[in-house]
Amino acid sequence: MMNDQEISFDKLSSKVNALIIIDIQEKIIRPIFNKDSIIKNIKKLTNAYQILEENIFISEQNPIKLGVTIPELSPIAEFRKFEKMEFSLAKIEDFLKELKDKKITNLIVCGIETHICIQQTVLDCLQKGFEVTLISDSMGSRSRVDHEIALQRMTQSGAILTTTESIIFELCKTADREEFKEIRNIIMS
Template structure:
């Protein structure tokens, strides 16, 4: 058993350009995710991006693909079922999985549920997820919270990851939420 300090892993679920015209909150999710990925780069937090059936739905929005990340194609709605090794780790307790993406009530929801069933701590960034129907997003977040996911915002996560204003990346990361 490894003795690990708190570690995070960012999971970007299906933020694909073809969804843009169908989702009102899409641009906000792009902004939040861009800031999250910038912070992840500054803080050395590993990131994995998933694409739901890119042959039919297109690829990850190009505004996010400049960040270092594995991009995994999938047809399953849960990213966890696509490639278990991609979200597995050897830390005990397991690392905290931080999820952004779309749609909240389908792929984000099923990914989070599978991770929770495996004993992972799951953070859903409420300002970094969306659905075509905002009520579907609300219901999914409510159920995920009830089932044990931590539903928080980007700012809450970033300050948790920093933990201290003396962190060497504090000024750079805090600029992302101003």
């Protein structure tokens, strides 16, 4: 008999996944603890996701005051951007409608700040019945303790915790896949 986590991991497929990149904006990221590593990991995740999957969503918190997504993290593939004033992306009706229209059930989440916009989005999405996977090394806060406590709170509420490399291999599924060489190069960069 499989446990709940095994069941949810089996659900990872291109038909139901979405990569959610939350608020990677210049004015927000400047004071973030470990920001260089976070940016590098989100870049790997975005590059791999564009090869393996198709649904990428980006949010920007008050972009007029806080700026747009930093250029090196803007996906090349088609993506949907949502500007928001609410901390939770799940309060945006257009976002929820798009997830419903595309029959997306699993959200792969990265970005900043873990304890504010990510946490509120994740808790709201869990409450709405979405499966949420947190990419712990592709998100952060200004303080390490805020990041760690938010991860604990979200996992206690039902989110699944993993890392950038782990989720990329999980999405790839097999070394036999023709894209694997490209994926391996992204991970090794």
